[in-house]
Amino acid sequence: MTQRRMPLLDAASLQLEGKNMPMHIAALMTFSYPSSLDEAERRDFVSRLIARWREETRIVFPWNQVLTRPTRWQFRPATREIYELDLEYHLRQWSLPAPGGEKELGQMIAWLHELPMDLEKPLWECHVIEGLSDNRFALYIKIHHALVDGISGTRLLVGSLSTSADTLSVPMWAKDQTEQAPKAESTPAKPGLPSFGDVKAAFEASLKLRRSNDELTTFRSTPDTILNGPIGPHRRVATQQFGLARLKTLAKAADATINDVVMAITGGALREYLLEANALPEDSLTAALPVSTRKPGDVSIGNQVSMLFGSLGTNIADPALRLAQVKRSTRAGKALLNDLSPNAVNFYSLFSTGPFLTSTMLGFGSSGRQLFNTTISNVPGQREIRYLNGAELLHVYPVSLIMPGVPLNFTCVSHGDFLNFGIVACRDRVPHVQRLAVAMTTAFEELERCVLNSPQG
Amino acid sequence: MTQRRMPLLDAASLQLEGKNMPMHIAALMTFSYPSSLDEAERRDFVSRLIARWREETRIVFPWNQVLTRPTRWQFRPATREIYELDLEYHLRQWSLPAPGGEKELGQMIAWLHELPMDLEKPLWECHVIEGLSDNRFALYIKIHHALVDGISGTRLLVGSLSTSADTLSVPMWAKDQTEQAPKAESTPAKPGLPSFGDVKAAFEASLKLRRSNDELTTFRSTPDTILNGPIGPHRRVATQQFGLARLKTLAKAADATINDVVMAITGGALREYLLEANALPEDSLTAALPVSTRKPGDVSIGNQVSMLFGSLGTNIADPALRLAQVKRSTRAGKALLNDLSPNAVNFYSLFSTGPFLTSTMLGFGSSGRQLFNTTISNVPGQREIRYLNGAELLHVYPVSLIMPGVPLNFTCVSHGDFLNFGIVACRDRVPHVQRLAVAMTTAFEELERCVLNSPQG
Numbered sequence: 001m002t003q004r005r006m007p008l009l010d011a012a013s014l015q016l017e018g019k020n021m022p023m024h025i026a027a028l029m030t031f032s033y034p035s036s037l038d039e040a041e042r043r044d045f046v047s048r049l050i051a052r053w054r055e056e057t058r059i060v061f062p063w064n065q066v067l068t069r070p071t072r073w074q075f076r077p078a079t080r081e082i083y084e085l086d087l088e089y090h091l092r093q094w095s096l097p098a099p100g101g102e103k104e105l106g107q108m109i110a111w112l113h114e115l116p117m118d119l120e121k122p123l124w125e126c127h128v129i130e131g132l133s134d135n136r137f138a139l140y141i142k143i144h145h146a147l148v149d150g151i152s153g154t155r156l157l158v159g160s161l162s163t164s165a166d167t168l169s170v171p172m173w174a175k176d177q178t179e180q181a182p183k184a185e186s187t188p189a190k191p192g193l194p195s196f197g198d199v200k201a202a203f204e205a206s207l208k209l210r211r212s213n214d215e216l217t218t219f220r221s222t223p224d225t226i227l228n229g230p231i232g233p234h235r236r237v238a239t240q241q242f243g244l245a246r247l248k249t250l251a252k253a254a255d256a257t258i259n260d261v262v263m264a265i266t267g268g269a270l271r272e273y274l275l276e277a278n279a280l281p282e283d284s285l286t287a288a289l290p291v292s293t294r295k296p297g298d299v300s301i302g303n304q305v306s307m308l309f310g311s312l313g314t315n316i317a318d319p320a321l322r323l324a325q326v327k328r329s330t331r332a333g334k335a336l337l338n339d340l341s342p343n344a345v346n347f348y349s350l351f352s353t354g355p356f357l358t359s360t361m362l363g364f365g366s367s368g369r370q371l372f373n374t375t376i377s378n379v380p381g382q383r384e385i386r387y388l389n390g391a392e393l394l395h396v397y398p399v400s401l402i403m404p405g406v407p408l409n410f411t412c413v414s415h416g417d418f419l420n421f422g423i424v425a426c427r428d429r430v431p432h433v434q435r436l437a438v439a440m441t442t443a444f445e446e447l448e449r450c451v452l453n454s455p456q457g
Numbered sequence: 458m459t460q461r462r463m464p465l466l467d468a469a470s471l472q473l474e475g476k477n478m479p480m481h482i483a484a485l486m487t488f489s490y491p492s493s494l495d496e497a498e499r500r501d502f503v504s505r506l507i508a509r510w511r512e513e514t515r516i517v518f519p520w521n522q523v524l525t526r527p528t529r530w531q532f533r534p535a536t537r538e539i540y541e542l543d544l545e546y547h548l549r550q551w552s553l554p555a556p557g558g559e560k561e562l563g564q565m566i567a568w569l570h571e572l573p574m575d576l577e578k579p580l581w582e583c584h585v586i587e588g589l590s591d592n593r594f595a596l597y598i599k600i601h602h603a604l605v606d607g608i609s610g611t612r613l614l615v616g617s618l619s620t621s622a623d624t625l626s627v628p629m630w631a632k633d634q635t636e637q638a639p640k641a642e643s644t645p646a647k648p649g650l651p652s653f654g655d656v657k658a659a660f661e662a663s664l665k666l667r668r669s670n671d672e673l674t675t676f677r678s679t680p681d682t683i684l685n686g687p688i689g690p691h692r693r694v695a696t697q698q699f700g701l702a703r704l705k706t707l708a709k710a711a712d713a714t715i716n717d718v719v720m721a722i723t724g725g726a727l728r729e730y731l732l733e734a735n736a737l738p739e740d741s742l743t744a745a746l747p748v749s750t751r752k753p754g755d756v757s758i759g760n761q762v763s764m765l766f767g768s769l770g771t772n773i774a775d776p777a778l779r780l781a782q783v784k785r786s787t788r789a790g791k792a793l794l795n796d797l798s799p800n801a802v803n804f805y806s807l808f809s810t811g812p813f814l815t816s817t818m819l820g821f822g823s824s825g826r827q828l829f830n831t832t833i834s835n836v837p838g839q840r841e842i843r844y845l846n847g848a849e850l851l852h853v854y855p856v857s858l859i860m861p862g863v864p865l866n867f868t869c870v871s872h873g874d875f876l877n878f879g880i881v882a883c884r885d886r887v888p889h890v891q892r893l894a895v896a897m898t899t900a901f902e903e904l905e906r907c908v909l910n911s912p913q914g
Contacts, residue, residue: 047555089691089884092568095552095588098504111549115572118690131552233575234546427546 003068003078006146013145016360016403017072020233022116024123025150026142026399027157027413028109028239028422033135034165034390046093046130046137049389053171054087062147062156062301063124063173070119077146082122085173090124096131105132106237106434109140113399113424114235123147126172136394141172150379150398151292152301154413161386161393169388198344205336205344206351209309215332217311219371223281225274227430228370231407234427238437239397241420242444254320254451256327258419259378261447263287263330264323266376266410267312268443269436271322274314276435284315284325285373288353288406291337293345306349308333309372319443320450360404374408375400381414397422408433460525460535463603470602473817473860474529477690479573481580482607483599483856484614484870485566485696485879490592491622491847503550503587503594506846510628511544519604519613519758520581520630527576534603539579542630547581553588562589563694563891566597570856570881571692580604583629593851598629607836607855608749609758611870618843618850626845655801662793662801663808666766672789674768676828680738682731684887685827688864691884695894696854698877699901711777711908713784715876716835718904720744720787721780723833723867724769725900726893728779731771733892741772741782742830745810745863748794750802763806765790766829776900777907817861831865832857838871854879865890 017023065079123144160172212220274280289308311329313322386393398411399422407426425433474480522536553561580601617629669677731737746765768786770779843850855868856879864883882890
């Protein structure tokens with residue numbers, strides 16, 4: 001029995017698993033049925049897909065990994081390989097009630113997403129959903145964060161689809177994708193031993209986050225809001241998407257990054273939501289922005305991530321000024337990270353978010369002061385058109401996780417010509433997550449009007 | 458805030474709730490759409506039902522009860538009344554994937570049934586399922602065993618439906634049914650104080666169950682089987698039904714009760730299942746048979762139950778001889794119970810199953826010797842035809858719970874002209890529960906052939 005010790009960050013994702021906080025992430029992928037199908041073939045498409053995929057006997061990494069001990073309570077967890085899958089369990093078929101629109105889909109995804117995974121089984125599930133309106137069906141794939149991060153998960157899923165409409169797709173758990181990556185780069189470079197200077201620099205940088213600072217968005221900047229507090233076991237999920245071309249035009253005109261624009265849009269939506277509830281704090285809301293620490297070309301599976309903190313400018317009514325504030329804040333945050341050597345960044349992650357994660361692990365996550373108000377994560381995707389047995393992949397929506405104290409998560413991933421958002425929230429704490437999704441569109445349009453029509457361009 | 462202390466047996470159902478053992482019970486009710494509907498009206502029927510029911514603001518007992526402390530770890534739990542329901546949570550709409558047959562329905566029910574309830578909310582859920590073949594839809598209603606037993610639960614659910622096809626049904630949580638019961642009998646008679654003689658008789662009777670006995674089926678009679686052992690978190694559910702007239706003819710011809718016939722059929726099915734697995738024990742399997750301790754006319758809500766133990770005759774190849782063995786065994790068991798005064802019966806329940814329940818509560822339920830191999834429960838139903846907004850109720854299937862060590866439960870309830878079975882099993886321990894359902898039909902037919910065609914009638 002070959003055992004594989006989990007890397008530290010993967011292990012942390014397992015150790016954080018707890019009541020009301022399952023630590024899996026997921027992707028929702030929508031497809032359009034091949035236009036060549038007649039009515040009867042379309043009706044059978046998903047059933048036939050399920051039947052064919054249930055006959056698949058190959059299983060590759062990481063789909064073949066099970067925990068050697070199915071519990072979060074272990075210091076250094078390990079997985080072992082298995083050679084048989086119960087595909088009646090891991091591959092399921094669902095049908096949306098009529099009219100099968102985004103509302104019905106969101107409710108079903110929320111329900112599937114809130115259910116913790118069985119730690120005794122391989123830590124993934126694939127749900128195929130038919131009955132979606134406008135000639136579509138959907139895949140919702142759930143993977144434990146202990147196996148993949150957003151980047152490697154998205155790559156695994158989208159990469160398992162065909163680039164041609166004329167080939168049959170191999171199920172994701174049977175598609176060995178390591179061969180497609182340059183062999184030398186398939187394992188992350190081992191960092192050298194950290195120097196005393198690295199540790200000291202990391203510690204000093206993390207200390208800055210705990211103090212007030214005019215330039216930098218720190219934990220001290222974070223206000224109390226009605227969107228923070230304990231989380232329950234239930235979820236709400238909403239989706240939204242924006243054209244990449246529009247986002248790029250806007251970012252270029254404002255001399256900002258796409259990430260800055262995403263933050264300003266999210267900030268605008270949160271501002272409207274909180275104004276409506278008469279609960280907008282005087283200080284701006286802050287966000288944690290996971291940033292990848294992967295080297296270019298690193299296509300390994302697992303977790304490699306640090307954190308940036310930024311202001312969302314929710315206290316600023318003018319959209320363009322809000323974006324300017326976001327820019328200042330993220331630039332200061334990036335400068336802090338860029339001053340650190342690669343070795344020091346790991347220690348910085350540990351020092352800055354370690355206390356939060358430790359208290360979450362011990363069950364105190366939602367007591368005391370919030371370090372940040374929400375999480376906004378941008379996961380790079382792929383432009384290439386992909387197919388599942390001839391059905392074109394339309395959108396990929398990430399469905400992430402929430403933590404005690406931070407019951408609202410925005411994650412986006414690009415696919416084709418779109419940037420797609422998955423918004424995940426605690427059902428009781430954020431009752432109107434659909435309104436947030438709609439408010440993002442309004443905020444985007446307002447920002448476009450302000451930036452693109454203003455004389456200073 | 459009015460608090461209501463839970464009666465002891467109700468409280469025990471909450472205290473037993475644990476990992477892999479959610480303590481809720483459920484009913485699956487199938488309906489046929491009113492024949493007057495055209496295609497479009499039929500498609501809208503469930504959506505309109507959901508929309509109308511979500512507007513209902515009345516909530517009656519026990520649907521309005523929430524735990525004052527949402528945990529099993531309390532000595533004397535209590536509930537309090539609430540005045541508002543989150544009906545997007547408690548009332549849900551589902552659609553079966555094609556072809557929407559009994560297999561797809563069984564898989565969806567198994568999935569819904571294995572999910573533990575949220576102890577922070579009122580302890581019930583109502584799921585409406587469309588897409589069922591043959592012009593049908595279904596309701597699956599889950600209620601925690603701490604609120605109702607099988608008898609009061611079935612009565613609540615079926616009683617909430619209309620007796621006429623021409624009236625709109627009030628949702629079950631809004632239908633006050635206490636007024637229909639004779640007021641004087643709506644509360645169970647308080648038992649007098651037990652005498653020393655009662656306790657002594659109960660203790661002596663329970664001791665008999667722990668010794669070998671030629672007549673009586675005791676815990677000593679119970680063999681080890683592949684159908685016993687620890688239970689996991691997942692479930693399988695199958696259904697079966699037999700015409701009541703056929704059952705009665707058979708019971709009369711064999712001078713047996715319907716319950717005896719049910720046990721002989723179940724024994725026959727288990728015998729075939731174990732023979733096929735080459736794992737039939739030399740001694741007969743035994744069953745625990747919950748028996749109601751309700752007085753006639755007692756329509757109160759809650760738990761009132763004791764236990765009978767009987768042999769299933771699985772070691773006897775001849776169906777008629779198997780039934781004769783079942784008869785002998787249940788008569789001896791009933792004689793034991795009948796010798797006890799009503800007060801003593803409660804102590805007998807405590808002494809006989811108390812050690813099992815205590816060890817289950819402490820998490821040792823599946824270690825050590827099994828007291829019995831399976832549970833067979835017969836819940837009285839109603840003959841009267843019932844309607845839900847004009848849709849006729851076809852069948853009511855009970856979906857019960859399983860416990861560590863006893864991963865297989867047969868529960869039946871009569872409705873109209875049928876006795877309907879719900880078979881619930883641990884997914885991993887009993888992989889072929891559908892085969893058991895089919896084997897019951899075979900066993901029934903064989904028993905009919907033997908008993909009805911034999912010269913001695």
